[in-house]
Each structure stands twice: as C-alpha cells, then as structure tokens.
Amino acid sequence: MDTLKENPIPVIDFSKLGLNVSQNACDEDSLKTVGSQIRDAFSKSGFCYLTNYGIQQSEIDHFMSVSKQFFYQKKEEKIKYVRGTERNFGWVAVEREHLNPERPGDLKEAFNYCPSDDPNNWPTPEFQNACQDMFRKCTELSLRVLDALSVGMNLDKSYMRDAHGCIGMGNNATTLRSLYYPPLTPESSVKPGQIRLGEHSDYGTITLLFQDEIGGLEVEIPGYGFVPVTPIPETVVVNIGDLMQRWTSDALVATKHRVLIPEVELKKRLHRQSVAFFVHPYDEFLIKCLDGSDKYEPVTSGDYLKQRFGVTY
Ligand SMILES: O=C(O)CCC(=O)C(=O)O
Numbered sequence: 001m002d003t004l005k006e007n008p009i010p011v012i013d014f015s016k017l018g019l020n021v022s023q024n025a026c027d028e029d030s031l032k033t034v035g036s037q038i039r040d041a042f043s044k045s046g047f048c049y050l051t052n053y054g055i056q057q058s059e060i061d062h063f064m065s066v067s068k069q070f071f072y073q074k075k076e077e078k079i080k081y082v083r084g085t086e087r088n089f090g091w092v093a094v095e096r097e098h099l100n101p102e103r104p105g106d107l108k109e110a111f112n113y114c115p116s117d118d119p120n121n122w123p124t125p126e127f128q129n130a131c132q133d134m135f136r137k138c139t140e141l142s143l144r145v146l147d148a149l150s151v152g153m154n155l156d157k158s159y160m161r162d163a164h165g166c167i168g169m170g171n172n173a174t175t176l177r178s179l180y181y182p183p184l185t186p187e188s189s190v191k192p193g194q195i196r197l198g199e200h201s202d203y204g205t206i207t208l209l210f211q212d213e214i215g216g217l218e219v220e221i222p223g224y225g226f227v228p229v230t231p232i233p234e235t236v237v238v239n240i241g242d243l244m245q246r247w248t249s250d251a252l253v254a255t256k257h258r259v260l261i262p263e264v265e266l267k268k269r270l271h272r273q274s275v276a277f278f279v280h281p282y283d284e285f286l287i288k289c290l291d292g293s294d295k296y297e298p299v300t301s302g303d304y305l306k307q308r309f310g311v312t313y
C-alpha cells in the first residue's frame, strides 16, 4: 500500500510530551515512540499534525481574536507599527513580501514578534500580553518537539534543545508571526498568478503553525505534487525548514508550501488567519551535517538567516 498517498501528513498524539505534563515526566518510551513518528513524517512530507499538545484551543482563539482587532484597523493606524529593516518586529502590509519571487506580492498581512526586537511600542497592552504569552508557550512546545525529534534521530535527548538556547534573547531569531489574509471582494484586483502566500520553504529548523478553519494551505510532497494541509480542529501543524534539512543532510525534507485563494466565491470573501512560530538555533550555533558528511558546508544559524532574508525583503 502506498502509505504516503493514503496518509500524507500523519496526526501524532503528543499527550505524553505536551505542555500538560511537566518536562521531567516526559519518559524515554514516549520520546522514542513519538520521536520516531515525527522523524518519519519529516523524512517524507516534512509536515505532521500534533494533537493533545497542551495549549488550549481557547488560548489560540484568543490570540487570533486580539490579532484580528489589530488587522481590522485602517492602514494609517497600522503603519505606526510597520516592520522596519532593522528589527523583526511589527506590521507587514499586503503585497510587501513575495515568498515566491516569481509571483506578485502575497495577499497577506502579518505582525512579527521577536522579543529582543521589541521597541516597546504596542498597539494595545492586550496585544502585547497575548504575543508574550503565545511566545512563551510556543517556545516550550518547540523544545519538547525538538527533544522528541532528537531521540527519534538517535541523538541525545537534549541535543537539539541545547542548539536552540537563548530563544527570546538578542542572539536568537525565533519569531512569532500572526498572519491575516484579507477577504477578497469582487472589487479586489487580484493580479495574474497572485495568491495568498507564495510557494516557499521555511528558513529555520522547525515551525509551529496554528490555522483557522478556512483552509487553503498546501504542501508539495516530492513525487506527489501539492496536497492540502486540511485544518483539523485542536491540532497544531509542525513542519521543518531548510536549516533542519541541511543539518540532517537531507534525511529530513523541508517541503515547499503555499496558501491559495479559495475557489468557492463565498469562501473568498472570508478572511483567513494563522499563527506561525519560526524556530531557530542561537545565532552562533554552527550547523554541521549531523551524519558527519560534508554534503553542506558548515554555516552558523545567524549567517544562514541573513542570506535568506536578503532574498525576501
Ligand atoms: O498561513 C499559513 O497557513 C502558512 C504560513 C507559512 O507557511 C509561513 O508564514 O511561512
């Protein structure tokens, strides 16, 4: 049976390792079982879903709702918080980014939060609190995923966690991003080839992705083409980025993904929201092929990101 076709993106039960249990209670057996499931998924499609991961759906809903209040405002208001070139904090306007440089600008807005770039200029204290809470929870969840993946890759449990020190500090680029895809009315002028988010692979090691129920996210699985990453309630999507592929000498694959405009006219008129948490090792950490090969030249996490940002902005 072609299991990849049947089940391209597995749903993995994370209850034994989720934030509802203390870190000390994460036992070896669970790390092994879950770690090998995650490793398998990342080696085939680069994507998996986790259930029972220990962040309440109400917390995600609250974060999206507070974000939406920001995005609903007029441009003149949002521009006060625009993301500059110096810091990875603030608002990114529609069409500002082309994640696929061959397409017109993405039909999305975003708000980035990287704590060390926080200029202490927030639209509302509520938004600030929501970003801080979400960042904390996502940090903890990411480290748990990395513990499992380390064991799944036959590394010491804390191998990847140690490489991801300093999250939230000046020498670590890990970023929370709230995404808002505006409704497309019949009057909106969509350019030829323009979509909500162009084809790209992520830059870092892993990404957590919470999506609402609208759909449109697709991943390109080698040999299969694009398949939908259908929204499944109460799950978080986890995918890997290019730095993880490089680190694992292609044992794990960072697959391209995109967000299409819904085909159904009624659905086009609805906005879509998602929340991404892009995880990076600390800047000075040297990414060398884990299998000891020289398939890729060693590069520090910080230098690698600088190269990639140069292309998008
Ligand atoms: O909005 C989504 O579902 C995908 C977001 C994404 O892939 C990204 O921001 O890198």
Ligand SMILES: [Fe+2]
Residues within 6 Å of the ligand: 200, 201, 202, 257
């Ligand atoms: Fe992405």
